[in-house]
Amino acid sequence: MSENQISTTELTSQYVAQVTSDLERNSKEQERIAADIAALQEQLLALQHDHTVLVNMQEALGGARPATGTARTVPSVPSQATARTKQSKEAKPKRAAATGAKKTAARKTEAKKPAAKAAKATTQxxxxxxxxxxxxxxxxxxxxxxxxxxxxxxxxxxxxxxxxxxxxxxxxxxxxxxxxxxxxxxxxxxxxxxxxxxxxxxxxxx
CATH class of the missing domain: 1.10.10.10 (Winged helix-like DNA-binding domain superfamily/Winged helix DNA-binding domain)
Structure with a gap:
């Protein structure tokens, strides 16, 4: 009877050691994957930030046409510029004052964003x-x-x-x-x- 108890205790100890080892390995793997995800997210945020700065600078420098790759990744940029031009040409007299005020406010905001973001990019x-x-x-x-x-x-x-x-x-x-x-x-x-x-x-x- 005592030998059976000893054998059961040894077997239990082996199972405990195995489970503990598996848990530690699982935790380390989770930590590694989480670190990879965090690093990729940081790189993605940096790229998105740089993209926004470049788009704003492009518009501030005269709205030059973006390259084919840029137009494909960010289709909203040329379409917004086209919409603004069309609105300025086809706007009715009753909406002229409101449209002018909105454009002035938008230009001021866009002029501030590139400078602020460019400064942040250089200091970060x-x-x-x-x-x-x-x-x-x-x-x-x-x-x-x-x-x-x-x-x-x-x-x-x-x-x-x-x-x-x-x-x-x-x-x-x-x-x-x-x-x-x-x-x-x-x-x-x-x-x-x-x-x-x-x-x-x-x-x-x-």
Whole structure:
């Protein structure tokens, strides 16, 4: 009877260990996928922001015709310009004052948006640039959590998540823009040092 109990206890322990391992692996996979989604969403928002700035600047510079690819992705831009031209030509006298007022307000708003968004774009570097610049300024390896803490302190107006920073670091490693160093269960990152090897090569040839 006692041997059966011991065997049952060992089997239960094995099941518990297996379930615990599966749960940990599942959680890590969810975290990885969530980080990938967050990074893609940030890239999509940046592209959409740049697209809006470029469209507004195009209209402010004289409404030049967009390229074929641009017209296909954003069909509403040329159609809006055509509608405005048609309204200005076919508007009745009773609506002239109201139409003129609306156009003046719309022009003022559109004139402010490109300047504000362009200024924001210049003062808001991408997360990739922030991480690369931070690594290049360090003399020792840094973990994703340490980099997140430093960037959050330097840019409190931005929401920076460790999972997104880790994904960005891995992308930099894949592009040979950073090195990954594993110490035990921890992973640390450093900037690439290829440019530093050029003086040594010059000295060797001389």
């Amino acid at each position: 570097p991408s997360l990739v640039d922030l991480i690369r610049g931070h690594l290049e300024a360090q003399t020792e390896p840094r973990s994703a959590a340490e980099i997140t803490t430093a960037l959050t302190a330097a840019h409190p107006e931005r929401t920076i998540k460790t999972t997104v920073v880790r994904t960005t670091l891995e992308n930099l490693v894949a592009r040979s823009s950073a090195h990954r160093n594993k110490q035990g269960s921890s992973v640390f990152y450093t900037a690439t040092t290829e440019p530093a090897a050029e003086p040594e090569a010059a000295a060797a040839t001389s």
